[in-house]
Amino acid sequence: MDYLAGIIIALVVSLFATRVGFDKDRSFYPTVLAVIASYYGLFAVMGGSVQAVLSEAAVMAVFLGATVLGFKRNLWFVVAALLMHGLFDFFHGHFISNPGVPMWWPMFCLAYDVAAAVYLAYLLRHSRVIANAL
Numbered sequence: 001m002d003y004l005a006g007i008i009i010a011l012v013v014s015l016f017a018t019r020v021g022f023d024k025d026r027s028f029y030p031t032v033l034a035v036i037a038s039y040y041g042l043f044a045v046m047g048g049s050v051q052a053v054l055s056e057a058a059v060m061a062v063f064l065g066a067t068v069l070g071f072k073r074n075l076w077f078v079v080a081a082l083l084m085h086g087l088f089d090f091f092h093g094h095f096i097s098n099p100g101v102p103m104w105w106p107m108f109c110l111a112y113d114v115a116a117a118v119y120l121a122y123l124l125r126h127s128r129v130i131a132n133a134l
Contacts, residue, residue, distance in 0.1 A: 011115055018123070024129070026075065029129075030070050033082060036113065041060050044056045052098040055095075075129060076121075082120065
């Protein structure tokens with residue numbers, strides 16, 4: 001159910017963004033990635049673990065760098081970073097002990113990340129969003 005919810009919500013958000021024109025702006029998907037990257041930090045704060053906050057902040061910095069690179073250079077970096085974040089979700093518990101993460105979150109977030117990456121890749125492949133910064 002967690003995977004299905006992640007896919008459905010990613011598609012609803014993405015289709016909504018396309019329908020109303022939010023994703024015509026190159027900053028939309030990098031912003032989505034920045035928000036996605038911040039959740040584990042939020043969970044660390046909620047769990048009250050300073051060590052988790054520091055670990056999650058280091059990982060978040062990498063993904064925030066990808067948002068800037070994707071926005072400034074090419075949105076395919078955002079596609080790659082979304083896929084990498086999905087992979088990170090899969091292995092998260094093996095690398096970082098974060099007591100604030102809900103049990104269902106990694107599966108949900110993995111599915112969301114991959115679905116959002118596939119959707120953005122589709123938009124880029126079909127020239128519905130401009131990949132390169134001007």
